[in-house]
Amino acid sequence: ETGVTQSPTHLIKTRGQQVTLRCSSQSGHNTVSWYQQALGQGPQFIFQYYREEENGRGNFPPRFSGLQFPNYSSELNVNALELDDSALYLCASSGLGQGYGYTFGSGTRLTVV
Amino acid sequence: DAKTTQPNSMESNEEEPVHLPCNHSTISGTDYIHWYRQLPSQGPEYVIHGLTSNVNNRMASLAIAEDRKSSTLILHRATLRDAAVYYCILRGRLGFGNEKLTFGTGTRLTIIP
Numbered sequence: 383e384t385g386v387t388q389s390p391t392h393l394i395k396t397r398g399q400q401v402t403l404r405c406s407s408q409s410g411h412n413t414v415s416w417y418q419q420a421l422g423q424g425p426q427f428i429f430q431y432y433r434e435e436e437n438g439r440g441n442f443p444p445r446f447s448g449l450q451f452p453n454y455s456s457e458l459n460v461n462a463l464e465l466d467d468s469a470l471y472l473c474a475s476s477g478l479g480q481g482y483g484y485t486f487g488s489g490t491r492l493t494v495v
Numbered sequence: 496d497a498k499t500t501q502p503n504s505m506e507s508n509e510e511e512p513v514h515l516p517c518n519h520s521t522i523s524g525t526d527y528i529h530w531y532r533q534l535p536s537q538g539p540e541y542v543i544h545g546l547t548s549n550v551n552n553r554m555a556s557l558a559i560a561e562d563r564k565s566s567t568l569i570l571h572r573a574t575l576r577d578a579a580v581y582y583c584i585l586r587g588r589l590g591f592g593n594e595k596l597t598f599g600t601g602t603r604l605t606i607i608p
Contacts, residue, residue, distance in 0.1 A: 386538075415595060424582060424598030425539065438595050472538050474596075483529060484596060486538030 386487035405473030517583030
């Protein structure tokens, strides 16, 4: 198993810019989710993709968008960055069915200045 | 979303068992109980999950109350590497758009040498 890998590990952006974060799912996993974790808080669900379609979304505005590719890798895009978007962004993959646990990556630390 | 309640923090001595409680009184019949832990500067790590019966794996045991309104994560012999924030999470049924993981604030476990 290769696990979940995320890139980049750290990123600094200016307010108003756009950013793309990338995630490679664990081999054999077909569901990918993205989470935002502010400092000192638990991760907050952004959205989930299954078979290249979004099938669940948390309380995040439309400027947070994503893609899942046929090889089950994924992207998180954030437009019009705000200072409050500074956080650790986590990608997690899982097999089909709720009986599976999620495998998380180590995250991308985004700082918006 | 069905919610969980955990103590904010707990301490345990090294090499002793640790019992981490979780209340989930609004759990539905199809929710799985998942436990994750997060070490500093890392993404959450899957620990264990269960539906109705007690579960054991190489990391821990999960004891589920008969009415499923509470559960306990058991670390049989704590080591310093078990110091982390432990999250108890309910995961809904796939395909209903609610299979996301809803993290609370978790329990910060401190291991005393």
